[in-house]
Amino acid sequence: MNLASLPVSHNLLPLFVAIPLGSAFLVSLLGKRVKGFSDTFSNVATFSLLSISLLSILLVKHSGTVVYKVGGWIPPIGICMVLDGLTSFMLVTINLIAFLVTIYSISYMERYTAKWKFYTLFLLMLAGMNGVIVTGDMFNLFVFLEIASISSYALVAFGVEREELEASFKYMVMGIMASLFILLGIAFLYSLTSTLNMADISRTLAKIGDNQTVFFVAALFLMGFGLKAALVPFHSWLPDAHPSAPAPISAMLSGVLIKALGVYALARIFLNVLGMTAVSSSILMVLGAISMVLGGLLALGQEDIKRLFAYSSISQIGYVVFAIGMGTPLGILAGLFHLFNHAIFKSLLFLNSGSIEYATGTRDLRKMGGLTSKMPVTGYSSLVGSMSISGIPPLSGFWSKLLIILAAIEAKHFIFASIAVLVSILTLAYYLKVQKLAFFGELKDSLKGIKEVPLTMKLSMIALSIICIFGGLLLIPGVQKNFLNLATEVLVNGTNYAQIIFGSIK
Amino acid sequence: MNKKIKQPGMTLIVKTITRLTVGLILLYGIYIVTHGHISPGGGFAGGVIIALSFIHLMLAFGKDLALRKLSEKLAAFFESFGAIMFLTIGLLGFIGGYFFFNFIFKGKPFNLFSAGIIPLCNIAICFKVGAGLFAVFVALILLKVPIKKE
Amino acid sequence: MIYLMCFILFSIGIYCILVKKNLIKIIIGIGIAGYAVNLFFILVGYRAQGRAPILAQDQVIQNMVDPLPQALILTNIVIGLAVTVLIVAIAIRIYEKYGTFDITKIRRLRG
Numbered sequence: 001m002n003l004a005s006l007p008v009s010h011n012l013l014p015l016f017v018a019i020p021l022g023s024a025f026l027v028s029l030l031g032k033r034v035k036g037f038s039d040t041f042s043n044v045a046t047f048s049l050l051s052i053s054l055l056s057i058l059l060v061k062h063s064g065t066v067v068y069k070v071g072g073w074i075p076p077i078g079i080c081m082v083l084d085g086l087t088s089f090m091l092v093t094i095n096l097i098a099f100l101v102t103i104y105s106i107s108y109m110e111r112y113t114a115k116w117k118f119y120t121l122f123l124l125m126l127a128g129m130n131g132v133i134v135t136g137d138m139f140n141l142f143v144f145l146e147i148a149s150i151s152s153y154a155l156v157a158f159g160v161e162r163e164e165l166e167a168s169f170k171y172m173v174m175g176i177m178a179s180l181f182i183l184l185g186i187a188f189l190y191s192l193t194s195t196l197n198m199a200d201i202s203r204t205l206a207k208i209g210d211n212q213t214v215f216f217v218a219a220l221f222l223m224g225f226g227l228k229a230a231l232v233p234f235h236s237w238l239p240d241a242h243p244s245a246p247a248p249i250s251a252m253l254s255g256v257l258i259k260a261l262g263v264y265a266l267a268r269i270f271l272n273v274l275g276m277t278a279v280s281s282s283i284l285m286v287l288g289a290i291s292m293v294l295g296g297l298l299a300l301g302q303e304d305i306k307r308l309f310a311y312s313s314i315s316q317i318g319y320v321v322f323a324i325g326m327g328t329p330l331g332i333l334a335g336l337f338h339l340f341n342h343a344i345f346k347s348l349l350f351l352n353s354g355s356i357e358y359a360t361g362t363r364d365l366r367k368m369g370g371l372t373s374k375m376p377v378t379g380y381s382s383l384v385g386s387m388s389i390s391g392i393p394p395l396s397g398f399w400s401k402l403l404i405i406l407a408a409i410e411a412k413h414f415i416f417a418s419i420a421v422l423v424s425i426l427t428l429a430y431y432l433k434v435q436k437l438a439f440f441g442e443l444k445d446s447l448k449g450i451k452e453v454p455l456t457m458k459l460s461m462i463a464l465s466i467i468c469i470f471g472g473l474l475l476i477p478g479v480q481k482n483f484l485n486l487a488t489e490v491l492v493n494g495t496n497y498a499q500i501i502f503g504s505i506k
Numbered sequence: 507m508n509k510k511i512k513q514p515g516m517t518l519i520v521k522t523i524t525r526l527t528v529g530l531i532l533l534y535g536i537y538i539v540t541h542g543h544i545s546p547g548g549g550f551a552g553g554v555i556i557a558l559s560f561i562h563l564m565l566a567f568g569k570d571l572a573l574r575k576l577s578e579k580l581a582a583f584f585e586s587f588g589a590i591m592f593l594t595i596g597l598l599g600f601i602g603g604y605f606f607f608n609f610i611f612k613g614k615p616f617n618l619f620s621a622g623i624i625p626l627c628n629i630a631i632c633f634k635v636g637a638g639l640f641a642v643f644v645a646l647i648l649l650k651v652p653i654k655k656e
Numbered sequence: 657m658i659y660l661m662c663f664i665l666f667s668i669g670i671y672c673i674l675v676k677k678n679l680i681k682i683i684i685g686i687g688i689a690g691y692a693v694n695l696f697f698i699l700v701g702y703r704a705q706g707r708a709p710i711l712a713q714d715q716v717i718q719n720m721v722d723p724l725p726q727a728l729i730l731t732n733i734v735i736g737l738a739v740t741v742l743i744v745a746i747a748i749r750i751y752e753k754y755g756t757f758d759i760t761k762i763r764r765l766r767g
Binding site: 168183 | 722731739
C-alpha cells in the first residue's frame with residue numbers, strides 16, 4: 001500500500017489537533033440540546049483519532065520524518081508540525097487510552113450532571129496533549145501545554161466538593177508555577193538563539209557551542225516539566241489532584257497527561273534540542289531513582305485506593321525518567337516501552353478503582369473486601385493490572401522492567417539497577433496489599449448488595465487487560481522494528497534532529 | 507430618585523453617560539475587528555472591547571438588562587460558534603493544500619478587502635473572545651456566595 | 657538594570673505565593689510573577705531604536721523588532737486571563753464551602 005501517494009496522508013497531522021478541538025466545541029454547542037449526542041460524538045471523535053494515529057505509524061515507516069508546514073509557510077519562519085517515530089508512538093498511546101476512557105465514561109459519568117461539559121473539557125485536554133506531541137516549535141508547545149493544563153485543572157475540580165476544589169487549587173498554583181518556569185526558560189533560550197523553532201534552536205546552539213545559559217535553561221525546563229511530570233521534589237500536587245478527579249480523568253491524568261506534558265517534553269527538549277550532556281543525564285537518573293523509591297515507600301502507607309495508585313504513578317514515572325535519562329539506546333527503548341505499558345496498566349487500575357467507587361461508593365481500602373466474588377470483571381482485570389505493574393512474567397510490565405534493569409547493568413550503573421529491582425519488589429508489596437484488602441478475603445456485610453458495573457465500563461477494562469497480557473508481544477523483533485524502534489531512533493539520534501527536520505522540508 | 511422603588515444599577519448620571527457611550531464603544535469594537543488586518547488591533551482586542559460594552563451596560567443598569575440584550579445561553583452559543591468558524595476556516599485551507607492556507611484572493615495591501623482569510627479569522631476570534639469574556643463575567647457574578655455572618 | 661527589576665518583580669510574586677496565607681493574595685502573587693516573566697520576555701525581544709513590527713502605508717520602516725516574543729506574550733496574557741478566571745472561580749467556590757480564604761484552615765488533604 002503506497003500511503004504517501006494519498007493526498008490525505010500528508011494532511012493527517014493537523015487533524016490530531018483539529019478533530020478534538022472541533023468536536024469539543026460541537027459538543028458544547030449541541031450536547032445540551034440533543035440527547036445522547038455528546039456520548040456518541042465524543043466516541044466517534046476519539047475512535048477516529050485512534051485510527052489516524054495508527055495510520056501515522058504506517059506513514060512514518062513508509063516515508064520517514066514528515067514535516068508539515070501550517071499555512072504553507074516554510075519553517076523556521078512558519079509554524080511546523082513534525083511527525084516522526086516518537087510522535088506517532090506517543091500519539092498511539094494517548095489516543096488508545098483516550099478512546100477506551102471515553103467508552104468507559106459513557107456509563108460512569110451518568111452520576112454527574114452536565115456530561116457535555118465533561119466531554120468538552122476532556123476533548124480540549126486531548127487536543128492540548130496531541131498538540132504538544134505534534135508541534136515542532138516551542139511557541140506551540142507552550143500554548144498547547146497550557147490548553148491541556150487548564151482543562152485538567154477544571155476537570156480535577158469537576159466534582160465541586162471540598163476536596164476536589166482544594167486539590168484543584170493546589171494543582172493550579174503548582175501548574176502555573178511550572179508554566180512560568182517553562183516560559184522563563186523559553187525566554188532565555190530565545191535570547192540566546194533568537195528563534196523558537198526546535199530544530200532551529202538546536203542548529204543554532206550547535207553553532208554557539210558551550211554556553212552557561214544553556215545550563216540555566218536546562219535547569220528551568222527541568223523544574224517546569226519536572227513539575228508537570230511529578231518527579232519527586234515537585235510531586236506534591238499529584239497525590240491530591242489525581243484521586244480527586246472523576247475516575248476516567250484520573251486514568252487520563254495518570255496514564256497519559258503526565259507523560260505527554262512531562263516526560264515527552266523533557267525527553268524531546270533534553271535529547272533533541274539541547275543535547276544530552278553527562279550532567280543532565282545523571283541529574284535525570286538521580287531524580288528518577290529518588291522518585292522510584294519515595295513514590296513506592298509513600299504508596300505503601302496509603303489506605304485510599306486512588307491515592308495509593310497516584311503514589312505508584314510517581315514511582316513508575318521515576319522508572320521511565322531514569323531509563324530515558326541513561327541515554328543509551330537500550331535504556332531509551334526500555335523507557336519508552338515502560339511508558340507505554342504504564343499508560344495501559346495505570347489507566348486500567350484507575351478505571352478499576354472507578355468501578356469500585358461506582359459500585360460500593362467508597363475508596364477506603366479498609367472498607368472493602370472480597371469484591372471479586374461480586375464483581376468478577378473488575379476483580380480479575382485489576383489482578384492483571386496489579387501483577388503487570390509489579391512485574392510478574394509474562395505480563396507486559398515484566399518485560400519493560402527487565403529491559404530497564406538490563407539497560408542499567410549494560411551501562412554499568414549497578415547501584416541504580418539494584419534500586420530498580422528493590423522498588424519492583426516494593427511495588428509488588430503494595431499491589432498485593434490492594435488485592436488482599438479489596439478483592440480477596442471475606443465479603444463485608446455492608447457490601448452484600450453490590451452489583452457488577454455496566455457493560456461499557458466492563459468493555460474498556462477487558463480491552464485494557466488484554467493489552468496488558470499481550471503487551472510483551474511488542475518486543476517480538478518484527479513488531480518492535482516498526483513501533484518501538486522507530487521511536488527510539490529519534491531520541492538516540494539526539495541533536496541530529498535539526499538536520500533531519502531541515503532535510504525533510506521539501 | 508425615589509428610594510422606595512429600588513432600581514438596579516447606579517445613579518442617573520452614570521446611566522445617562524452609559525446610554526450615550528455604549529453604542530460608540532460597540533461601534534469602535536467592530537471597527538477594530540474589521541480593520542484588524544491593516545492596522546494594530548484585531549479579533550482579540552476588538553472582541554474585548556465589544557464584551558466591555560456589554561459589561562458596561564451590566565455595571566450601569568444591573569445584570570437583568572444586560573442579560574436581556576445578550577443572554578448567557580446566547581453568549582455560550584456564540585463562543586462555540588466562533589471557535590468552530592475559526593477551525594472551519596483552517597480546515598478549508600486544505601483546498602489550497604495546507605491547514606490554514608490562505609486560499610482566498612489576497613487583494614491589494616492596505617485595502618479593507620484584502621489579506622484573504624485573515625479578516626474572517628479576526629471576526630471568528632472576535633465572536634469567541636467577546637462572548638467568552640462576557641460569559642466569564644456573568645458566571646463570576648452569578649456565583650451566589652452565601653455570606654456567613656460571624 | 658531593567659532586567660534586575662523583572663527579577664525583583666518575579667521574586668515578589670514567588671514570595672507572595674509561598675508566604676501569604678490568603679487565597680486571594682496567592683492569586684495576586686501568581687499574577688505578579690506572570691507579569692514579571694512577560695516583561696522580561698518583551699525586553700529580551702527589544703533592540704535599540706526598534707520600531708513596532710507593523711507595516712505602514714507609504715513608509716519604509718527599518719529596525720523592526722522581532723514580532724515573535726510579542727506574539728508569544730500576547731498569547732500568554734490571554735492564557736493568564738483564562739487561568740486567573742478559573743482560579744478565582746475556584747477560590748470563590750472554596751469560600752462557599754469552607755467560609756474562609758485562609759489556607760491554614762483549608763486542610764482536608766494531607767500532603
